[in-house]
Amino acid sequence: MASNPRVARAPEGNPLLEYETGGFWDEMFDAAESPRSHYAALAGQLATLSSTEVARRQAAADHSFRGQGITFAVNQDPNGIEKILPFDLIPRLLLPEEWRRIERGLEQRVRALNLFLADVYHEQRILADGVIDPELVLGSRGYRRELHGLNVPLGVYTHIVGSDLVRDASGELFVLEDNLRTPSGVSYLIENRRVLKRTWPQLFEGYDVRPVEGYPQSLLEVLRAIAPEPEDPTVVLLTPGIFNSAYFEHAFLAKAMGIEMVQGQDLFVDDGNVFMHTTRGRKRIDVIYRRVDDDFLDPLSFRSDSILGVAGLMAAYRLGRVSLANSVGTGVADDKAIYACVPRIIRYYLGEDPILPNVQTYLPVDADDRAYVLDHLDELVVKSVNESGGYGMLIGPHATQSERDEFALLIRANPRGFIAQPTLALSRHPCWVDDHFEGRHVDLRPFVLFGREVVVTPGGLTRVAIRRGSLVVNSSQGGGSKDTWVLAETGPQRAGR
Amino acid sequence: MLCRVADDIFWMSRYVERAIAVGRLIDVTWHLELDAGELVDAGRAFWMPLLGLSRDGSELADDAPAVPRDVRHFLSLDLNNPNSLVSCVRSARAAAQHVRDSISSEMWEQINALYLSLIAPQFSQDVDQDPHAFYRRVREGAQFFQGLAESTLAHDEPWNFVCLGTYLERADNVARLLELQAHLLNADASAAGDAAVRWLAVLRSCGSAEAYARYYSLRVEPARVVEFLLLNPVFPQSVRFSLAAARSALTSVASAAGTAPNSSTMLRMGRLCARLETTAVDEVLEEGLRMFLWDVHGRIDDVAEQITRTYLRDEARPSHVVGVDRAALIMAAQQQQQQQQ
Numbered sequence: 143m144a145s146n147p148r149v150a151r152a153p154e155g156n157p158l159l160e161y162e163t164g165g166f167w168d169e170m171f172d173a174a175e176s177p178r179s180h181y182a183a184l185a186g187q188l189a190t191l192s193s194t195e196v197a198r199r200q201a202a203a204d205h206s207f208r209g210q211g212i213t214f215a216v217n218q219d220p221n222g223i224e225k226i227l228p229f230d231l232i233p234r235l236l237l238p239e240e241w242r243r244i245e246r247g248l249e250q251r252v253r254a255l256n257l258f259l260a261d262v263y264h265e266q267r268i269l270a271d272g273v274i275d276p277e278l279v280l281g282s283r284g285y286r287r288e289l290h291g292l293n294v295p296l297g298v299y300t301h302i303v304g305s306d307l308v309r310d311a312s313g314e315l316f317v318l319e320d321n322l323r324t325p326s327g328v329s330y331l332i333e334n335r336r337v338l339k340r341t342w343p344q345l346f347e348g349y350d351v352r353p354v355e356g357y358p359q360s361l362l363e364v365l366r367a368i369a370p371e372p373e374d375p376t377v378v379l380l381t382p383g384i385f386n387s388a389y390f391e392h393a394f395l396a397k398a399m400g401i402e403m404v405q406g407q408d409l410f411v412d413d414g415n416v417f418m419h420t421t422r423g424r425k426r427i428d429v430i431y432r433r434v435d436d437d438f439l440d441p442l443s444f445r446s447d448s449i450l451g452v453a454g455l456m457a458a459y460r461l462g463r464v465s466l467a468n469s470v471g472t473g474v475a476d477d478k479a480i481y482a483c484v485p486r487i488i489r490y491y492l493g494e495d496p497i498l499p500n501v502q503t504y505l506p507v508d509a510d511d512r513a514y515v516l517d518h519l520d521e522l523v524v525k526s527v528n529e530s531g532g533y534g535m536l537i538g539p540h541a542t543q544s545e546r547d548e549f550a551l552l553i554r555a556n557p558r559g560f561i562a563q564p565t566l567a568l569s570r571h572p573c574w575v576d577d578h579f580e581g582r583h584v585d586l587r588p589f590v591l592f593g594r595e596v597v598v599t600p601g602g603l604t605r606v607a608i609r610r611g612s613l614v615v616n617s618s619q620g621g622g623s624k625d626t627w628v629l630a631e632t633g634p635q636r637a638g639r
Numbered sequence: 640m641l642c643r644v645a646d647d648i649f650w651m652s653r654y655v656e657r658a659i660a661v662g663r664l665i666d667v668t669w670h671l672e673l674d675a676g677e678l679v680d681a682g683r684a685f686w687m688p689l690l691g692l693s694r695d696g697s698e699l700a701d702d703a704p705a706v707p708r709d710v711r712h713f714l715s716l717d718l719n720n721p722n723s724l725v726s727c728v729r730s731a732r733a734a735a736q737h738v739r740d741s742i743s744s745e746m747w748e749q750i751n752a753l754y755l756s757l758i759a760p761q762f763s764q765d766v767d768q769d770p771h772a773f774y775r776r777v778r779e780g781a782q783f784f785q786g787l788a789e790s791t792l793a794h795d796e797p798w799n800f801v802c803l804g805t806y807l808e809r810a811d812n813v814a815r816l817l818e819l820q821a822h823l824l825n826a827d828a829s830a831a832g833d834a835a836v837r838w839l840a841v842l843r844s845c846g847s848a849e850a851y852a853r854y855y856s857l858r859v860e861p862a863r864v865v866e867f868l869l870l871n872p873v874f875p876q877s878v879r880f881s882l883a884a885a886r887s888a889l890t891s892v893a894s895a896a897g898t899a900p901n902s903s904t905m906l907r908m909g910r911l912c913a914r915l916e917t918t919a920v921d922e923v924l925e926e927g928l929r930m931f932l933w934d935v936h937g938r939i940d941d942v943a944e945q946i947t948r949t950y951l952r953d954e955a956r957p958s959h960v961v962g963v964d965r966a967a968l969i970m971a972a973q974q975q976q977q978q979q980q
Contacts, residue, residue, distance in 0.1 A: 210744070210748055211736070211739070211748070384737055397740040397741075397744070402644075405643065407643065419642040421640045421641075421645045421950045422640075423896070424953070
């Protein structure tokens with residue numbers, strides 16, 4: 143018994159005593175149910191606390207989020223409920239050596255994907271060389287013919303990337319998907335840290351955690367670096383507005399960077415330049431960090447019913463008068479069918495093996511894969527290639543027969559529209575549930591910035607599937623999040639923070 | 640600064656100031672009713688005139704409350720009344736949310752916390768059980784917000800729009816309050832005792848009773864109250880002071896925007912201020928307090944309209960030259976007329 147520190151150090155009512163890993167890979171505990179070495183100090187902290195104490199801190203953290211209005215709107219009810227993203231107090235820890243691998247792996251991936259984007263919008267060598275079926279690329283909904291032949295500043299298309307990593311039952315990390323259009327969540331990454339420091343500073347004792355506060359400044363540097371005119375460019379953030387679920391994040395980032403947050407109605411295009419209406423008359427804009435999807439950016443080029451965008455913006459963009467982050471047309475590279483090709487893309491452009499593996503992916507567009515997928519729907523996760531946020535998804539083992547039959551029909555009708563992957567037993571992490579700890583499945587979304595160089599913020603948004611047994615971590619589907627600590631190279635012994 | 644942001648900051652500040660005025664008015668009326676003891680009409684005389692404060696007056700016809708408690712709730716809690724206390728705070732908070740990147744986090748968190756406290760379930764009980772504490776809490780919450788704006792915003796453009804909104808609104812509110820009580824000036828002598836109490840209440844509802852006492856060291860007399868609230872140059876709740884402060888903010892806005900000092904907005908603002916600076920209280924009463932206040936209202940609305948068009952909408956601006964051109968046309972027309980005669 144004495145060998146188990148959870149038991150040895152536990153007073154009455156220690157909330158970790160009852161915890162069970164349930165046979166999953168647990169981020170905090172090893173197979174023998176002992177804390178992993180880097181979690182030992184944290185487990186020691188938790189062991190000294192009673193359930194009421196943990197509950198009190200949890201309530202304080204929730205209050206802090208609500209008071210700051212760190213909320214998102216799922217239902218578009220003007221009077222209605224703004225929800226806080228459920229925040230779990232117990233941080234997720236990453237060892238420095240594992241983080242180094244993640245960092246290198248993401249840099250490799252993002253560089254390769256940008257070479258891929260430059261290629262498919264110019265010479266299309268990768269298609270000519272037969273490495274990827276042209277139909278997959280040119281038929282993708284994210285492919286924008288308007289971009290063909292256009293040179294973007296620094297040759298970079300995806301300035302902000304959020305890739306989702308998961309760990310399977312063996313503890314191996316995989317990339318589950320890349321978000322190359324307008325990834326969100328970074329404000330929660332930063333706020334989670336701030337709130338945890340405020341509500342439970344003692345947890346940080348004995349840990350040297352790498353700070354995440356630098357993200358907005360790094361982002362601003364990237365945005366300034368892509369300006370058409372290098373002299374003191376005017377950078378703005380374009381938000382769809384207050385009813386967007388990520389509105390808090392838009393305001394957060396604009397404020398942290400000291401730039402204007404604008405809406406489509408604030409902007410207009412005149413003679414190929416983009417301006418905003420200000421109290422001092424018009425002001426020219428050089429760079430737009432847009433959090434509006436391609437489809438809504440410019441009613442003249444894309445969806446004509448969009449009131450979120452700016453008429454003529456694409457013309458200004460094509461003339462090089464204004465830069466957009468991310469560039470238009472990056473959606474082709476996070477099409478889930480293209481995702482399956484990323485290892486090939488890395489090998490093709492960089493001549494390297496992928497550092498971070500992909501999850502095994504079947505493309506029903508291929509006849510053999512399709513047959514396999516239709517035969518094994520009860521084991522697979524099927525995803526629509528164009529959806530995100532956990533929509534348009536079938537989790538085979540959790541689905542009913544009629545749901546599986548429905549997806550089988552959909553796949554037969556439109557094989558290009560879907561991919562399938564084995565159902566991963568995602569790793570779990572202890573989470574505070576009502577009045578005790580329970581394991582919940584988690585993933586990790588680190589954020590990668592790419593301007594003159596690639597910068598990966600040391601941390602990430604650990605998303606939590608709040609419902610017991612659920613594998614869906616998306617905030618729109620009731621997921622929550624945790625603070626994520628990347629431990630400094632000096633190891634956990636150095637005191638203070 | 641974006642026009643849309645300036646617009647929201649302007650209105651955010653107006654609504655916060657309006658919430659303070661509404662809260663104070665209800666609180667004071669409540670006290671007045673208590674002072675009056677047992678009343679024949681259960682206090683209706685005190686509460687009914689408050690409904691006249693509603694800005695467009697239209698929504699009163701059908702569902703206007705007839706019982707004092709209902710009037711109080713209508714003015715405090717009713718979300719269908721756009722000028723109720725809660726509506727004001729909600730509007731201010733909504734505007735703040737639209738511009739939360741342009742105001743300080745402290746300001747946003749304060750207005751958000753105030754709003755959340757008002758929609759909490761126990762809140763409508765507080766209004767009945769401990770009204771004074773309730774109104775005081777809301778007022779202080781709003782004043783705290785104003786203090787945070789003063790101390791956490793750089794005193795540049797956004798701040799100027801905060802001042803512009805706050806002071807125009809205050810001038811408007813105080814003028815409205817005076818208008819509400821103007822009939823007391825004509826009250827017959829037998830009711831004079833009551834009238835003194837009412838005028839004291841008017842002072843209190845502008846948070847001005849103590850300042851008045853210091854300033855005059857004299858008993859409350861209607862003409863002095865009018866002079867104090869309307870024309871005092873140094874007390875921040877007076878109409879004249881508020882308009883001078885709004886004018887100073889407008890001057891800063893105009894010079895930052897490169898608008899000519901003799902733009903039509905500045906001219907109208909200047910005329911409005913001059914009206915209060917160059918009129919004595921006896922002249923006001925001679926003209927008729929109501930007439931005078933109507934005139935002031937009209938001008939405040941006019942200035943607000945001009946500000947909206949020039950700074951909050953980025954509409955094309957008639958330049959100074961337009962005025963000169965117009966003057967030339969007028970001169971030519973006059974000469975023509977003279978020749979015809």
